[in-house]
Amino acid sequence: MTSPPIGLNIRRLTLLIALAFLATSVGVGYWTLDVAGLQGDPYDPRLYATLRDRPRGTILAANGTELARSERGPNGYVRRYADRSLAQVVGHASLTYGASGIEAAYAESLIGQDAADPVSQWRARYLGEATEPARVQTAIVPAVQRAAAAALRGRRGAIVVLDPKTGAVIASVSQPDYDAARVGDPATEEEAWRQVTENADRPLLDRARQGLYPPGSIFKIVTAAAALESGVDPKAKVRVDHPFRADPSWGNYSVKSVTGAHGDFDMNTAFVRSENIYFAKLALQIGADRLEEYAARFGIGATPRCELPAARGQLSISGDLDRPILVADTAFGQGELLVSPLQMALVAATIARGGSLPTPHYGTAVLAPSGDPLRLVEPGAAAQVVSPETAITIGTALVAAVNAPGAFAAGARIPGVIVAGKTGTAETPSGAPHGWFVGFAPAQDAVAVVAVVIENSPKGGEDAAPVGAAVLRAALGR
Amino acid sequence: MTGFLAVIGARTSELGVQALVVPATFLVVALALHVFLVAVGFRGDQLLLPLALGLTAIGLVAVQRLAPSVLLVQQLTWTIVAAGAFAAAILIPRDLSALARFKYTWAILGLGLLLSPLLPGIGREINGARIWIQVGPANFQPAEAVKVLLVVFFAAYLEEHRELLAQTQRRIGPLPIPPAPYLIPILLMWALAMGVMVLQKDLGATLLFFGIFLAMLYLATGRPAYSFIGLAMLVAGGFVAAQVFAHVNARIVSWLDPFAEELRFGPAYQLVQGLFAFANGGLFGAGLGAGMPERIPVVWSDFVFAAFAEEVGFAGALALLALYLVFVFRGMSIALRAPTPFLQLLAAGLSFIVALQALVIVGGNAKLIPLTGVTLPFLSYGGSSLVTNFVIVALLLRVSDISARIRGS
Numbered sequence: 001m002t003s004p005p006i007g008l009n010i011r012r013l014t015l016l017i018a019l020a021f022l023a024t025s026v027g028v029g030y031w032t033l034d035v036a037g038l039q040g041d042p043y044d045p046r047l048y049a050t051l052r053d054r055p056r057g058t059i060l061a062a063n064g065t066e067l068a069r070s071e072r073g074p075n076g077y078v079r080r081y082a083d084r085s086l087a088q089v090v091g092h093a094s095l096t097y098g099a100s101g102i103e104a105a106y107a108e109s110l111i112g113q114d115a116a117d118p119v120s121q122w123r124a125r126y127l128g129e130a131t132e133p134a135r136v137q138t139a140i141v142p143a144v145q146r147a148a149a150a151a152l153r154g155r156r157g158a159i160v161v162l163d164p165k166t167g168a169v170i171a172s173v174s175q176p177d178y179d180a181a182r183v184g185d186p187a188t189e190e191e192a193w194r195q196v197t198e199n200a201d202r203p204l205l206d207r208a209r210q211g212l213y214p215p216g217s218i219f220k221i222v223t224a225a226a227a228l229e230s231g232v233d234p235k236a237k238v239r240v241d242h243p244f245r246a247d248p249s250w251g252n253y254s255v256k257s258v259t260g261a262h263g264d265f266d267m268n269t270a271f272v273r274s275e276n277i278y279f280a281k282l283a284l285q286i287g288a289d290r291l292e293e294y295a296a297r298f299g300i301g302a303t304p305r306c307e308l309p310a311a312r313g314q315l316s317i318s319g320d321l322d323r324p325i326l327v328a329d330t331a332f333g334q335g336e337l338l339v340s341p342l343q344m345a346l347v348a349a350t351i352a353r354g355g356s357l358p359t360p361h362y363g364t365a366v367l368a369p370s371g372d373p374l375r376l377v378e379p380g381a382a383a384q385v386v387s388p389e390t391a392i393t394i395g396t397a398l399v400a401a402v403n404a405p406g407a408f409a410a411g412a413r414i415p416g417v418i419v420a421g422k423t424g425t426a427e428t429p430s431g432a433p434h435g436w437f438v439g440f441a442p443a444q445d446a447v448a449v450v451a452v453v454i455e456n457s458p459k460g461g462e463d464a465a466p467v468g469a470a471v472l473r474a475a476l477g478r
Numbered sequence: 479m480t481g482f483l484a485v486i487g488a489r490t491s492e493l494g495v496q497a498l499v500v501p502a503t504f505l506v507v508a509l510a511l512h513v514f515l516v517a518v519g520f521r522g523d524q525l526l527l528p529l530a531l532g533l534t535a536i537g538l539v540a541v542q543r544l545a546p547s548v549l550l551v552q553q554l555t556w557t558i559v560a561a562g563a564f565a566a567a568i569l570i571p572r573d574l575s576a577l578a579r580f581k582y583t584w585a586i587l588g589l590g591l592l593l594s595p596l597l598p599g600i601g602r603e604i605n606g607a608r609i610w611i612q613v614g615p616a617n618f619q620p621a622e623a624v625k626v627l628l629v630v631f632f633a634a635y636l637e638e639h640r641e642l643l644a645q646t647q648r649r650i651g652p653l654p655i656p657p658a659p660y661l662i663p664i665l666l667m668w669a670l671a672m673g674v675m676v677l678q679k680d681l682g683a684t685l686l687f688f689g690i691f692l693a694m695l696y697l698a699t700g701r702p703a704y705s706f707i708g709l710a711m712l713v714a715g716g717f718v719a720a721q722v723f724a725h726v727n728a729r730i731v732s733w734l735d736p737f738a739e740e741l742r743f744g745p746a747y748q749l750v751q752g753l754f755a756f757a758n759g760g761l762f763g764a765g766l767g768a769g770m771p772e773r774i775p776v777v778w779s780d781f782v783f784a785a786f787a788e789e790v791g792f793a794g795a796l797a798l799l800a801l802y803l804v805f806v807f808r809g810m811s812i813a814l815r816a817p818t819p820f821l822q823l824l825a826a827g828l829s830f831i832v833a834l835q836a837l838v839i840v841g842g843n844a845k846l847i848p849l850t851g852v853t854l855p856f857l858s859y860g861g862s863s864l865v866t867n868f869v870i871v872a873l874l875l876r877v878s879d880i881s882a883r884i885r886g887s
Contacts, residue, residue, distance in 0.1 A: 006822045007814050009697045013826065014810045017833045021803050024837055025796055027846040031756035032792040038757035043742060043750070045773045046758055097743075 042104030057110035057133035061140045085149035088206035092180035105307045109134040116375040132369040139168030147474030148173045151467040157454040158207035164349040167358030178203040209310040212338040216426030219333030226294035228390045230286040234267035244277040255280045271397040272404045276332040283331030288321040297385040313338040345451035348438040352446035355391035356382040411465030418443040423461025432456040437464035441472045448475030522878030533856035545778035556861035560868040567872035581634035588627035591620035621683045622862040633823035636698035682850035733848040752784035763791030778859040784843045806833040812878040825877040
């Protein structure tokens with residue numbers, strides 16, 4: 001038998017090679033035609049290539065104050081930032097290390113290639129012509145921002161203030177902060193980047209939207225909403241005996257009352273005295289499924305829809321409340337819960353605005369060089385997550401939690417204004433508990449919602465309440 | 479042909495006499511080679527050399543665009559050396575088929591060259607891969623020359639053992655067991671490829687050596703099953719290596735998810751920057767000089783294709799791929815017309831080297847396969863690669879010349 005002709009094999013191999021070239025061409029087309037949508041990625045150095053040659057767009061506060069602008073220096077343009085307490089929100093823009101915050105989220109607008117203006121993109125791309133950069137208008141209110149920065153000064157933690165009507169962020173502080181201008185300046189970027197990334201306190205992290213903490217008692221708002229919507233009467237008395245052990249299967253474990261209480265509690269007194277056992281019993285009564293459902297409705301364990309990256313957190317490690325002790329502990333904000341201050345501000349905003357959860361956003365408009373809006377930032381629609389009655393009942397309890405005699409959150413009172421709010425003291429393995437306050441004012445028709453977290457604060461919520469009050473006072477113009 | 483070159487050459491030129499030195503030198507080299515072929519009475523393929531020179535010209539443009547200027551001078555020097563090597567390979571040996579007689583010499587020489595970087599004294603480790611030797615002032619990558627030697631050896635060896643196909647096949651279950659003269663080289667080549675991967679940390683060479691071997695095994699036997707068995711062994715070996723060796727593992731995880739937070743500023747930085755370059759290309763590209771491919775580290779060696787795609791777009795990238803495909807088609811058609819099995823296997827194997835290298839590096843740039851350090855033939859900065867590729871062109875032309883003479887007489 002003679003060997004088969006090599007010629008046939010050569011033809012077949014050539015066909016295989018041609019097919020491989022075809023497949024490779026498809027792959028090259030996938031990337032060059034940018035099917036994956038890589039253009040505009042905040043880490044693409046092309047967005048910052050012109051950093052030194054020409055100015056980037058200005059970033060404005062709600063009142064038109066410049067938060068970030070490009071200034072001509074001896075080595076070309078450098079970025080100047082007006083307020084260091086906005087470092088993580090406004091962000092930095094570096095050719096080497098990419099960008100963060102609004103500098104990243106609106107990177108294309110800031111180099112004059114906003115998606116709303118395709119002509120500018122084509123001109124930049126095919127004619128190499130630079131369109132004048134657009135300006136980005138934010139909802140930041142400088143007076144509130146200053147008050148928030150001053151109230152938190154010297155402590156690790158975060159404050160975020162929302163306009164409950166729109167979901168816009170009007171102030172946001174994360175401490176420690178960093179010098180964004182040094183990270184963006186080619187002369188100092190390497191040293192500055194090393195410093196911020198080696199700092200164990202992680203100043204690059206925006207704790208307000210990316211920091212995750214156990215919420216402690218402020219989570220009782222969610223538990224109360226689940227209970228109310230499951231038919232629980234807020235006026236009904238629940239027997240509390242410290243310490244609480246549901247059944248013998250709990251072994252040595254028990255839920256403890258902060259006040260060591262023995263007595264009957266309704267929802268208002270339970271909020272005023274922050275009674276863990278009351279909420280644990282409520283959660284066990286309505287069951288894990290209801291608590292899971294309402295946590296999900298309030299956006300716990302879900303990434304907020306927002307133009308800046310925000311952390312997701314968790315209801316529990318598995319995502320379910322699969323054992324009674326976990327249900328009981330989650331009811332008062334412990335267990336395995338992790339939330340961001342932004343998420344808790346959204347929970348409070350939902351109560352403040354009658355039960356609908358707003359969509360958070362930082363920018364409000366992209367302005368053309370002429371000053372006319374190129375486009376308005378359209379946040380997503382708000383979703384009705386609990387009934388208006390539920391929101392009013394909880395809102396009333398939150399007013400009591402601040403204003404009733406002996407209230408734990410008394411530090412949040414503002415003379416002449418009714419404040420609604422709740423403190424939290426969240427146990428953490430990392431040392432002293434985290435102090436929380438969420439609240440809004442005026443309670444009847446809120447203009448501002450605040451969430452405060454102070455890391456490892458000795459007196460927990462008691463430390464956070466006055467900080468929240470100071471910020472709300474600034475938002476109210478008092 | 480000259481006009482085609484002039485167009486490409488002109489793209490490198492800026493105002494000023496100095497800027498014209500590179501294209502002028504290149505044109506002189508190209509013309510000299512043409513005159514040389516006429517002078518020796520060459521009668522073979524008329525398209526292959528212009529294609530190779532065209533790709534080299536694009537390569538010079540790319541090096542000038544992307545690399546420090548000292549590398550451009552080096553690349554031009556290497557182009558002249560490559561032209562010399564081309565001329566030498568056209569002239570010697572006088573009888574191409576005689577190469578087959580010394581096949582074990584080529585095998586041993588290839589093996590020696592391959593192992594030479596491991597020798598203390600002349601071996602050099604650059605960027606984590608121990609694949610270089612230094613002789614005097616110049617650095618060589620012996621693996622480049624080894625590819626050609628391997629093709630010559632395989633062509634001769636496989637031609638000799640082709641008759642064995644008439645034998646009855648033994649089987650283990652559904653798997654055909656290749657007869658010993660195939661089985662032993664499969665195992666040896668696999669061991670060699672794994673050795674290169676582990677000892678020299680050169681994933682590109684691993685892929686090339688084994689790929690060339692499998693292709694030639696198929697060409698000689700016409701049995702794809704043998705090659706698939708070999709391929710499965712390579713994948714299995716690679717999988718195990720990815721678990722055991724950090725340098726293999728880094729390539730794999732960077733390939734699977736380069737945008738992961740812990741990878742994009744680390745091991746996957748080069749790949750991610752390359753993908754950004756592609757994405758900026760669009761249909762017609764940013765224009766030569768108008769892109770930003772210099773953000774890709776050492777773009778002039780492994781990422782020439784991504785840089786090129788950014789500046790000339792999908793259309794230009796397709797045109798470049800088409801040039802390679804035409805080159806490979808011409809090479810394969812030379813193989814088809816070759817008079818003896820040895821020459822057929824030789825020409826097909828040499829063409830396959832160029833095809834496989836282009837596919838492996840373009841695929842690596844475009845995240846289709848894990849990235850390996852392989853040069854883009856004729857285009858990437860690198861002397862040993864350029865010289866080897868011109869020797870490949872010379873050998874292909876010689877095969878075509880032999881066919882033309884037989885047909886003509």
